[in-house]
Amino acid sequence: MLERDEDILQAAEEWKKAGHGVALATVVETWGSAPRPAGSNLVINDEGTFLGSVSGGCVEGAVVTEALDIIASGQPKLLEFGVADETAFNVGLSCGGTIRVFVEKVA
C-alpha cells in the first residue's frame, strides 16, 4: 500500500522524537507537466531514509542530498529543478516540468 501524506508527516514526527535529524521537503511551485502537485511532501532523516515524493522519482536523489546538508546546517533552502537546468536534466526531470522545492529542517 502506498504511503499517504499523513503517514509521511507521522514518520517525520516519529523520527524526530526518536532523536534523528529530519528534513521536510515540500513542492511549493510547479510549471508545466510537473508530476507531483504543490504541497507534496518528502521527509528525509539523517540516515538518508526517505518517505513520500516531490516528483515522479526524477529529483528525489538530489533533494535527499541537499536535505542532508540542511539537517546539518539548519538553514532552509528553496531548490529549483527544470528542463532548462542542466542539473535537472542530469537528475532526470525530463518530463517537461519545472518545480520549486522548499527544504527545511524539523527543529
Next chain:
Amino acid sequence: MNLETLTQVNIERAARRPVFVVTDVSNGEQRMVKAADLAGDPLEAELRKQLRMGKSAMIEADGKKLFVNVYAPVARMVIIGAVHISQALAPMARSLGYDVTVVDPRTAFASPERFPDVRVVAEWPDVALPPLNVDHYTAFVAVTHDPKIDDPALLHAFERDCFYVGALGSRKTHAKRVDRLKAQGASDNDVAKIHAPIGLPIGAISPGEVAVAIMAQITAQLRLPKEGAS
C-alpha cells in the same frame, strides 16, 4: 518546521480537521492555522479559497511570497454492498489513499475472505453507519441493488454532505429510487447529488471495469473545479 507545529498538524489530521501551514519561503518563517481559527485570520479569505479548492499554492501578501500548504482530511470511501464490484473497487480505492469500509448486512457477502485487508461491517446501515462518522470528505457508493439496504444508507449520506454519492442502477431503477427517497424526506437537492447510473460512461462491463468507471468519477468529483467556485 518545528516539532511542536508538526505534532499539532498530525493531531489535526488524525481528527480529520483541515489545517494550514503558511511558510515564507524566503526565510523559513512559518505558522500553522487550524480550520477552527480561520475567522479573523489576516489571510482568512485566501486560506478559505485554498481549502475550497483543496489546493496548496504560493500566494502574495504584504509583498511577501507565502506558501500555503493545505492539509485537508484523507478521503474515505464507504461502500454499501459487499458485492463483486466492491471486491474490485475496495482495493483500487485503497491504492489511491482512501480509507475504505464495506457495509452489508448479508453475512454471506460481507465476509473477510472476500475482502482481505478491508474493514467490513456486517450490519444494517442504521447500525453500521453512525459509528463511522461519515463526513464531507467521504465518497459514498451504494451498490447492493436492494432498496432495503441502499435507501437508508443514501439518506444518511445526504445528511452528512458527502462530496460524492453514487448508486448502482439503470435510469429506470434510479427514477423509482428518487421517488422512494423523496417520500422519505429527501430534497430535490439531495437526490440531484446522486450519480446514477453510477460511474463515468466508459462502456464498462466486468465488475473491475465498473469499479474503474466509479473510481474515475469520484476522482473527477474530488479534483475538477466545481461549477460556480472561484
